[in-house]
Amino acid sequence: EDQVTQSPEALRLQEGESSSLNCSYTVSGLRGLFWYRQDPGKGPEFLFTLYSAGEEKEKERLKATLTKKESFLHITAPKPEDSATYLCAVLSPQGSGGGADGLTFGKGTHLIIQP
Amino acid sequence: KAGVTQTPRYLIKTRGQQVTLSCSPISGHRSVSWYQQTPGQGLQFLFEYFSETQRNKGNFPGRFSGRQFSNSRSEMNVSTLELGDSALYLCASSWGGSPLHFGNGTRLTVT
Numbered sequence: 211e212d213q214v215t216q217s218p219e220a221l222r223l224q225e226g227e228s229s230s231l232n233c234s235y236t237v238s239g240l241r242g243l244f245w246y247r248q249d250p251g252k253g254p255e256f257l258f259t260l261y262s263a264g265e266e267k268e269k270e271r272l273k274a275t276l277t278k279k280e281s282f283l284h285i286t287a288p289k290p291e292d293s294a295t296y297l298c299a300v301l302s303p304q305g306s307g308g309g310a311d312g313l314t315f316g317k318g319t320h321l322i323i324q325p
Numbered sequence: 326k327a328g329v330t331q332t333p334r335y336l337i338k339t340r341g342q343q344v345t346l347s348c349s350p351i352s353g354h355r356s357v358s359w360y361q362q363t364p365g366q367g368l369q370f371l372f373e374y375f376s377e378t379q380r381n382k383g384n385f386p387g388r389f390s391g392r393q394f395s396n397s398r399s400e401m402n403v404s405t406l407e408l409g410d411s412a413l414y415l416c417a418s419s420w421g422g423s424p425l426h427f428g429n430g431t432r433l434t435v436t
Contacts, residue, residue, distance in 0.1 A: 244424050253329070253415050253427030254368075297368070313425070317367035 212237040212302050216316035223288060223323050231283040231319045233298035241312070242301040243281050245274050247294045248318070254297055288323045295320045326351060329428035331416050337434045343404040346431045350397050350418030356380075357399040358425060359391060362413040371414075374399055403433075411435045 213236045223229055235243070242261050246254035258267040260276040267274045271292060273284045283296055295318040302312040330349040338344050350357050359371040370383035374393035391401040397418075403410055411434050417425035 246427075251429070251432075253331075253417075253429045254425075256424045256426060259424055313370070315368040 212300060212312075212314040214298060214300055214314050214316035216296075216298060216319050218319060219317070220320040221322070223285075223321070225289060225323055225325050226287050228284070228286045228288070230285070231296055231321070233281040233283070233316055234279060235281075235298075235300045235314075236279075237300050237302045237314070239303040240300060241303055243276055244299045244301070244313075245281070245283055246297040246299070248297060249294050257296075285321070288321075290323045290325050293321055293323045329416055329418050329426055331414075331428035331431050333431060334429070335432045335434075337436065338406050339436050340406055340408060342406050343402060344406060344433060345400055345402045346414055346416075346433075348399045348401075348416030348418075348428060350399070350416075351420075351426055354418035354420040354423075354426070355397050356419045357393055357397060358417045358419075359399070359401050360415045360417065361385075362415055362430070363411075368415070371401065406435045408435050 215234045217232045242259055244259050245257040247257055248254040258274040263276055263278045265276050271286050275282050297315055297318045299313050299315040332347045356375045358373040360368045362368050371385055372379055372391050373381040377393045388404045393399045413430045413432050415427050415430045417427045419425050
């Protein structure tokens with residue numbers, strides 16, 4: 211069974227204090243890893259897709275990286291508006307390639323950036 | 326381009342009642358998936374529809390059902406509501422292997 215574990219569960223940082231969120235996974239033949247951001251009372255918002263080990267994606271203060279067993283979401287000099295829950299999800303080969311098929315979500319990291 | 330729209334945003338029901346939630350996907354997206362989100366369990370997959378056919382189903386009891394219409398809009402129904410059904414129900418659409426795009430959910434409270 212595919213498993214996705216995110217750590218830490220919660221993280222409180224000061225504005226400008228850089229850190230990293232971890233997403234560890236166990237899936238044979240990863241087809242893709244996704245990062246989402248979720249604000250309170252809203253649905254998850256897509257951030258990145260990573261497909262192979264060594265791949266990196268960047269968007270503003272966020273950078274996602276991928277190895278064969280885990281992914282990191284690095285947050286550089288965060289601002290209070292970066293406060294949210296960050297979710298990762300992995301796509302396994304069992305998926306037919308569309309939609310939610312073969313997709314497993316982690317429980318998320320709740321990030322708070324204090325001014 | 327309009328995003329995924331879910332209605333209603335909030336619902337309060339009593340135990341034993343049934344409820345129907347609605348989802349309009351992004352235009353052109355033919356796959357619609359439903360998730361239940363609770364603080365303890367995170368996002369749990371309910372089912373997925375593609376071209377009016379259920380393609381996948383999660384590990385939920387038969388009280389949870391859904392359907393998709395020819396215009397890709399989808400509904401999910403929960404019968405005989407239980408207190409444990411209180412959750413945020415999220416709908417997501419996709420097409421051609423694109424990542425899921427989520428709506429803002431329906432917050433269901435069962436009293």
